[in-house]
Amino acid sequence: MNARFALLMTGLLCAGAAMAGDADRVAASHGWIRVMPGALPAGGYVVLENHGDRAVSLSAASSPAYAEVMLHKSSTDTGMGRMEKVDALSIPAHGKAALSPGGYHLMLMKAAAPVKVGDKVRVTLRFADGSTLDTEFEAKPANTVDGGDMSQMHHH
């Protein structure tokens, strides 16, 4: 009984220690989801800022609103549009990494209930050390063009 209690406490302490890890040094902003019609998979985007002295690695994400969330990367090198699953996205020390259309993104699949434009969706980001960060993504219309993306598109 005592041994089991001790084991449980150790587990809780470890979980507590993990919570106070990489996630504490990362700030997430501009999270949004491109809402697609029907049950089609949606893209999720967010800007991550690392205030720490060493690089931090985003390794996974989950959301109560979707059964499956995967970290993906798109590319259009050589004129072919491709998408591949990636294991991690590194956020440099005192730097930024963006999940943005046409690059790294979350692929959100199998919505528990239809996600509507304007909804706030909770997305939990998980880092390589096991620590997690709860964020809120805003559901936006399918034909949204990212603010940052637009500035890249216009060459005046």
Added chain:
Amino acid sequence: MKPRRLVRALLLLSVLLGAFLLAGCQRGGELPWKLTNVSGHMPDLDFKLVDDHGKPVSGADYRGKVVLMYFGYTHCPDVCPLTLAQLHVVMQRLGPLADDARILFVSVDPARDTPEVMHAYVNAFDPRAVGLSGEPRALEALSKRYRSAYTREPDKGDGQYEVSHSSAIYLFDRDGKARLLSTAADAQDDLVHDLHLLLDTGAKP
């Protein structure tokens, strides 16, 4: 000696002037495109597919419209929506002129992209977008016709799969002639510029 020199100089001048005018004429005949000009290098718009209302359509049904053709699939969550969202912005920038243009979104995933799915998908982006699907063989023929390519990637185990596909946008004039090719590297301003040329003039040779 002197008058002969003058004659030679005048002759040279007229030859140069002629060459200059000729060059000017050649430039005038070709519109100042900013995108990649493929006029005469690609076949006219032609296909037999099904639109997003379930109606059989052919390339001839879009004569009179300037066509932007793009290959993709609805289960593509990132690049396809990004491209279609950007094309929607382009259409908005064209204003009322855009009513004479059509975005043809051609599926490279006929197994999943039924007319119903395509209808909901294209209308989430722009009212002037049309979703085309159809027989796998007909889609393959269209893709080959424009030297486009697509590959169905291996199943992820749960019936989910991705399709890698060419990301270029093909532009056709009102006569169904292939005119321009736009890639992800091109600036949106260039696309708007060239669409103005195609829509203003009809780009008749």
